[in-house]
Amino acid sequence: MSRSMPRRLDRRGGWRGWAPQAGVAVLAMLWGLTVTAADASGLDELMALLAQRKHGVASFEQNQFLSVLKRPAHSSGTLTYDAPDHLEQRTLEPRAQSAVLDHGVLTMQVGGHERQLRLQDYPQLAPMLDSILATLAGDRGTLERLFRLEFEGDLAHWRLLMRPLDTGLAAHVASIRVSGERDAVLEVEVQQADGDRSVMSITPRE
């Protein structure tokens, strides 16, 4: 009997893969620049560029500002990606743990034991991951089905702001902002609906 809990989002073909991109440091915010409603050609060019990356290794730093915590949760480690759908997040600080994404299944080694989550059972997880993965895969169709997109800047320095179209997603996530330079994603910022916020800075190594 099937009593499965289907995924809410379209992820045909599973995870599209995560591509930490080459690049330099976190950008300064482009204050005052308000190129909304996406320069269509700029976004298309960016998507094409991103789609070409097939492999990458990067280090990351993540800060989460959560109302449940007394102080921001800081973590760091490495990210490894291999096309088409293999992604590993190895967290070194504050505690060693790993998470491997494969075909929509998240296998984690946390606190000495393994646990598996099928992402389609956890719709709260989907928005952030989908947005990043679709961005890196250059999958504009998927992005536009899920989000209202705002592209700012040019290929050299770009920011992509995504606001969920689906009210279900919007209950958890207010917006996701991905920024980068050319084919390198350098920062992912998730603004949650409850005011919590997380920022991941990415430094490509290969």
Add this chain to the structure above:
Amino acid sequence: MKPARALALGVWLLAMALAALIVARARYSADLSAFLPRAPSAAQQVLVDQLQNGLAARLILIGIDGADSVLRARISNELKARLEAQGAFLAVSNGDAQSADRDRQFVFEHRYELSPAVTAERFSVEGLRAAISASLDLINSPAGLFAQSMLRSDPTGETVQVMEQLDTDAAPHTAQGVWSSADGQRALLLAETRALGSDTDGQAEALARIRSAFAAASAPMRQGAGSSGAAPRLLLSGPAVFAVNARSTIEGEATRLALLSTTLIVALLLLVYRSPTTLLLGLLPVVSGALAGVAGVALGAGVVHGVTLGFGITLIGESVDYSIYLFVQSRPGGLGRLRLQAPRRLWQTIGLGMLTSVCGFASLLPSSFPGLAQLGLYSITGLIVAAAVTRLVLPQLLPQRLYIRDLTPWGAAAARLLSRWRVPTFIFALIGLLCIAVLWEHRATLWNRDLSALSPVSAAAQALDAQLRGELGAPDISNLIVISGPDQESVLQRAQIVGQQLDRLVADGVIGGYENPARYLPSLALQAARRASLPDAATLRQRLAAATAQLPLREGTLEEFATQVAAARSAPALTRGTLEHTSMALAVDALLWQQGQQWHALLPLRANLGAGRSGDIDIMRVRAGLASNGTDTVLALNMKQESDALYDSYLREAGHLALAGFAAIVLLLSIVLRSAVRVARVIAPLALAVLVVSALMVGNGVQLTILHLIGLLLIVAVGSNYALFFDRRLADRDSAELPLTLASLLIANACTVLGFGVLALARVPVLSALGSTVAPGALLALWFAALLMPPALLMDAARVEAQQRA
């Protein structure tokens, strides 16, 4: 009218009227149970009943191909809405977000009853610290967003614990918010009919509803489908589809083939008799026999299987012979016009042939296949009545001057031909030995031991079913555990113990996973134990303060958690009713049921498909792992093994029955003929025909099934008539009668070969196996019987005719 004549006619008319009444009021069943063997053991019986009438038999698997994923999803939702609006379905699932949300909400609300991690230790200071720390660690993982959303209400992560133990590997994928195949090219739905699996009419109606709902749902898309690729296409599978298709196939085949064979036989007889009156009279015994046969089955078995009616063709081939013998072998008087005076010996031979056939068919009566037993009853009743009508009624009905063509020239020509084409007797011995050698060579693969060989479901339909079943994660019931007990609670408690044992087998890689109703509906005892391990609100707050002292949690974060645990402590027990409207309800209904005084739980096993695994389940290792349970409460079954073992025993049974039938025929002939030589003369051509037909089949790679065996039996039954007539002429040294005997046998044989030959065209395996065995077998039996006649007698016969003509 003579009194004897009036009496015979009166009795016949009365009997026919009575039979017609019985036939009109009989109950007919169109399902396939005629060819499902009766299961011998109680456990298997439970299983067979459940498979026929349980939820598994009420599920219709639906696929939507074509168009694009967005359109398919829209049709899927529309189809679900339309079907739910009708009363014919108990549930329609397509994995839409609403249902998924309901399921998640259910798991979340009942996490303290459902989570296997809920123990007293987990709610101690140490246990709480460990569990909450693990949840905090999760915040730094890709699952962080989920982990933080759960931190306030479920910091120990019980929801994830429940989700993890659900056997999610088998669950379907999702595309555009609805279930889809793994490649995303097919939308999937699951419908549970209100009609029982055995209610083929109800299932047929449900299928029709799905088809029309699909047509309506896809109509708007169809019009605009020109640009978006192939038009949407509906795929249906499941037991209901099989049953309905098989029924219509069998009905269609039976009607079509009966019509075809009747036409052919009537045309042949018309050609021979050249008189419609003679033809109609000749068909009288057949019609009487068929009517009596159905009435006999209705009286004897209660319910007449549609398949049994279809097999009526077999009767026509045999019983039409009697009137042929009567008409053709009667001495012509004068110029082709005659007053029919059948010799007494003709009746004796026809009677003996009929008894021989009855002996053969009687061996079907004790068969474990209800359909075969009915066929035996039908044939015996039909043949006896047909023979009796031929003997007692038909002569009374013949008009004073009946035109019967004199077929002596045909018979004489045949005799001449036969006398010329002599074959030395040792050749027959050689053929027989050769056939035995062929059969011996293939002895290991002689019999098809696969029950599915009898299935009227095509290989393509079976493949589609397996595909949809796999994509939907519908339970594969090839390996399963059956747990029985006096009540639901004891069965669920046992299922929990078995679940722990199966967990070890999963860890050892013996199996890949399993389903268990106790996951969705834990026993009341286990629920109570879990509830009892939750501390009261004050204690929990104290322990939480101690447990989180060193953790970076903000003050008051876990207040919601404390409130919800307190609520869970006094929550009412989880019952089947609580599950309503979740997909877990469907699972529990399929896996847990009451039958009579017994409750049963079904735990389907999933093979370990990991690297280096065969994908098969070693049921012996499963049994070893479950050995601590009594075999009367816990049974590990490999359905393929079980059904093959079952079929094997039926094959053996049929073999024994066939041998018994053969022995009965030999005994009958010995008693009547009182001569070993004459018995051998009758048996030899039949045995040879059986050997040649089976050797030809086996040599051509056909594996014999139970129906072939029955066919071989029919060769003996039908062929014995031929051999007996030849034997009679030989015993009497009666060359004068031989041409007419030959002619009548040729016509009778042609009718049999036509009747069964048509059957061989059937797509239903049971029909075609029978036809393709009997048609060539009957032909060979006649040929061998004729060729074993001494040439001198044949020459005489040819000469007699020539003299007559001169």
